[in-house]
Amino acid sequence: MRPTIIPSRRVRRTHWTEQNTAAGVKTYTVYNHMLLPAEFESIEADYWHLCEHVQVWDVACERQVQLKGRDAARLAQLMTPRDLSTAKPLQGKYAPTCNAQGGILNDPIAIKVEEDLWWFSIADSDIKLWAAGLAQGYGLDVDVSEPDISPLAVQGPKADELVARVFGSEVCDIRFFWGKMLPFQGSDMYVARSGWSKQGGFEIYVNDAKLAVPLWEALFAAGKDLNVRIGCPNQIERMEGGLLSYGSDMDDQDTPFECGLGSYLDLNADVESLSLPALRAHATQQTRQLQGVLFASSPTSDSTWIELGDGLQGEIRSQVWSPRYQKHLAFVMLPFAYTHRHSTLEHGGVQGQITPLPFSQEALQA
């Protein structure tokens, strides 16, 4: 018997926990002190449905850290090596958040809601405490809070059709990582083209608890003929698509370069960011990188450490069996001292092909 998860106020329920329960959620994880479904029918059945139809996901755990006040933009910029000075209202930017050593503290989407109002839509770490600590120490005029705003994701190839039926066809014009304020039952909600899958779709930032279930019901009512189903972030789909999970694939001991996120840094920007000085230096000092590894069958080892010889090790950060490509996919942190001389490795009795992330179609189908 696999262990269950015990409920408590500390591990928060969401506005849709009852809907998840009613749909028979089989597996949970905990994310930002909140329940996040991880499996309904099965990881594999959930995967095939996601890639063919459309799903509604309770991702309330993607909490918003809100920065509000005269120094909101300054604090937002301090927190990330990405240049936020060019952001327009309602534009989101994927913005790794780093400390002064260049270590990754989170990888949120930073959204400029208004001139003095930012949301960091966060991955799993209490970045509110980091933001509040900086605001306190630097004496900034900014209020840091976590408002009750719960994203609901609509993901899958039919997501445009479904969301257009509920919010109107203007959602189809929303560009990737941008959003619009659109009304639902009289309340304006931020609707963004984003989400933790490569199937396309939207995240609706539900800012009125009373409308959480009505919105859920409206989406399911409008999507019957689209075969809409309840779902959740899917390990197979996200690994095939090369999407990283903070805490699993990267943490504060890693830099954005090491995790393949260098293109999201603006090393030459003339902005006040805590991590930019360290990252500028690190750009030429990198010694390891997160890589994809493809195994023809699943390694038999339980260890997440891969012995590479000559005292070198790799660390498996995430792994899953892909039913589509009939391969075992792994994200592995590997030293250049190995990858500059080898394109394969062996682990648990199986040979793996080292390949850049995100995986190319050629590599997956090889």
Add this chain to the structure above:
Amino acid sequence: MRPTIIPSRRVRRTHWTEQNTAAGVKTYTVYNHMLLPAEFESIEADYWHLCEHVQVWDVACERQVQLKGRDAARLAQLMTPRDLSTAKPLQGKYAPTCNAQGGILNDPIAIKVEEDLWWFSIADSDIKLWAAGLAQGYGLDVDVSEPDISPLAVQGPKADELVARVFGSEVCDIRFFWGKMLPFQGSDMYVARSGWSKQGGFEIYVNDAKLAVPLWEALFAAGKDLNVRIGCPNQIERMEGGLLSYGSDMDDQDTPFECGLGSYLDLNADVESLSLPALRAHATQQTRQLQGVLFASSPTSDSTWIELGDGLQGEIRSQVWSPRYQKHLAFVMLPFAYTHRHSTLEHGGVQGQITPLPFSQEALQA
């Protein structure tokens, strides 16, 4: 079927996860991004055993936030309204950590390990990010980290006997919340008289991963005739004892006064603490308090909100059925506007007696 919890690197395993699995852990929770067992045989069977014998608990999730360097003591003091200036080396102090508004961010044990080295043995929030943000903003000369130090708790009335058999009889002289550095297989470990039960016992801070399983095995080998068993923090026992859980019973929207922790503040201390100015003002402005409520049977309502009339509400933060006292125990945040005029309340068809925390024996046995 109750949902299970999915493993990932983000939800960290501990050095003893295999031991928990082998013992048939039935329920987990997640605490500081780490697995924490919550149930073995059953919450009730675990409870009776804990109160009569001795248990070994994997509480590796009580992570250490380490402050090291010239400004370590200054940063430690900034973080808490408790006067740390009098702490002696190897002394721990229960030290609520508060922001400048007086809101509680965590309730760690602050341990002065050496003159310039502090550990905050934390409850469930990323207080490392708060400490690091403050250090960055104030420009402090201090290194903030989370070393690989995993507490192993030995709790229960026979804990002194068991720990003395492994570490020597000098453990019996350790005073409450103090500790000694004691050798185990050649490695000095911090052994403190502390733990999240009222049955007495120790927490051993395992600072050498190689010794984690040997220590576990030594405790079980030495305790056979003491009926030693695997265990975990127990909801019945800790609520009967009035122990609070950060995130459940209190959070950053509460002050220490509201949670009955006023006696741990040093309002008159001449120390540099971020929260003391706000808390000095708040001392006379409190309008609500966490109280105990005792019900003769379990309320039938699923809601954690208690309607008190006149627009007043109470919030149930934790609750459990006590098999010993045959009462339903609740910790409830209640407005003075109600408690100053009433000593009972009604919820889910059952009348409850309002009583101070921790519960008195008289109240429990009434």
